[in-house]
Amino acid sequence: MEEMNDVNASEMGLLEFxxxxxxxxxxxxxxxEFAMSCKRYNERCxxxxxxxxxxxxxxxxxxxxKTNQEWLDxxxxxxxxxxxxxxxxxxxxxxxxxxxxxxxxxxKEGLL
Numbered sequence: 001m002e003e004m005n006d007v008n009a010s011e012m013g014l015l016e017f018x019x020x021x022x023x024x025x026x027x028x029x030x031x032x033e034f035a036m037s038c039k040r041y042n043e044r045c046x047x048x049x050x051x052x053x054x055x056x057x058x059x060x061x062x063x064x065x066k067t068n069q070e071w072l073d074x075x076x077x078x079x080x081x082x083x084x085x086x087x088x089x090x091x092x093x094x095x096x097x098x099x100x101x102x103x104x105x106x107x108k109e110g111l112l
């Protein structure tokens with residue numbers, strides 16, 4: 001298994017880091033390695049380095065419960081960002097926009 005230290009984890013883009021995490025075989029790790037892997041994942045996801053990463057973090061929940069209006073405002077913010085986003089940023093955010101859309105649709109229909 002490829003060893004990853006804190007330095008190269010922070011140098012990766014979020015998309016690259018998430019792809020790395022998907023390919024980690026946790027069955028080969030001891031408890032300490034697994035804990036360190038979880039720590040790196042949480043630190044990386046909680047410290048966005050670009051606007052696209054910040055938006056993904058906001059969609060993922062960022063540990064703060066959002067009001068319905070905050071979700072709707074976030075949807076507008078993401079829509080505006082995507083108008084000028086790079087292909088890489090679109091690819092990063094694309095996996096999370098469906099979740100955001102479902103939440104906002106439920107809000108608009110009075111289900112939340």
